[in-house]
Amino acid sequence: MEGHVVAGYDGSPEAVTAVRWAAGSAKRLGVPLNVVHVWGLAGHLDAPPLSAASAYVRAGAQEVADEGAEVARLAEPGLEVVAVLDDGPPARALVRRAEGAVLIVLGRHGSARLSGVLLGSVALGTVQHAPCPVVVVPRTQVDPAATDLVVVGVDGSAHSLGAVDAAGRYATGAGARLRVVACWQEPTRGRSLAGWLRENPGVPLADLARTRAEGAVDAAAARLRERCPEVQVERVVEEGPAPHVLARHAEKADLLVVGTRGRGGFAGLVLGSVSQWLVARASCPVLVSRAAPD
Incomplete structure (x- = not known):
């Protein structure tokens, strides 16, 4: 596989967990890892008499980047790891470093150590603008036993098919099996259902919702058979609120994949809101894919 994995690092426990997870994924995908630390003082301390302070702070920031790279090397000996120091707005810097990357990996939250980076807010900005999928790793994900399972939530929308593509690429590179999950709930009657009811007279709304999910x-x-024929695929159609259903499946997964937007309506799955809920609460790393399918 071509490309590389980018991991944001600020020295916080959450970032340590994210770098370890990123190192493991880079190893499984067969690509190098860039550990990026963003410091926020560039351009503010360069004028005399503060240039000496700037050099001192920059040296400290480089130590953080090097520390993050060492965390990765200890987690995955033999992995090609590069320590990268960047400056500017953190989300913008990370997005810039993600050009040509397979994944960008961030902790769910960060700290104010040296750079003032709070990865909770940086993660949101990165998810919105990154050119590649973004993985958000919870702190609880400490050296888990690999299950070789990737779960992807779908609702039939273009963005959820983009998530399917991202999940298929990851599962292929990592040698994992893939579980495709669609959730349904009986929709509330309203104007948006009028067309469906006219086309399907006498059919219970629950049946329509389940059929849409199927x-x-x-x-x-x-799509996976065509694009990722070597991946073992399991299909699941389940009744219930999408966040709770997907979170339950994620408990036994190495990775949960969602899109940024969804359809709503019969499927009951609006991946814009669902992805935010899962990024904040899922027990496993969550990959958010922004790419629309080609």
Whole structure:
């Protein structure tokens, strides 16, 4: 696989966990890892008489970057790791470093150590603008036993098919199996259902919702057969609120994949809001894919 993995690091316990997870994923995908520390003082301390202070702070920031790289090397001996120091707005710097990357990996939260970076807010900005999928790792993800399972949530929308593509690429590179999950709930009657009710007279709303979810899973599975034929795919259609259903499946997964936007309506899955809920609460790392399918 071409490319590299980028991991944001600020010295916090959350960042340590994220770098370890990123190192493991880079090793499984067969790509190098860039550990990036962003410091926020560039351009402010360069004028005399503060240039000496700037050099001192920059040296300290480089130590943080080097520390993060060492965390990765200890986690995955033999992995190619590069320590990178960057400056400017943290999310913008990380997005810039993500050009050509397979993944960018961040901790769910960060700290104010040296750079003033709070990865809670940086993660949100990075998810919105990164050119590649963004993985947000919870602090609880400390040296877990690999399950070789990737879970992806789908609802039939273009963005959820983009998530399917991202999940398929990761599962292929990592040698993992893939579980495609669609959730459904009986929709509330309203103007948006009028067309469906006219086309399907006498059909219970619950049946329509379940059929829509089944169609989303079938479309995702067909796409995976075409694009990732070597990946073992499991289909799941389950009734219930999407965040809770996906979070339950994520408990036994190495990675949960969602898109940034979804359909709503019959499927009951709006991945914009669902992805935010899962990024904040899922027990495993969550990959958010922004890419629309080609």
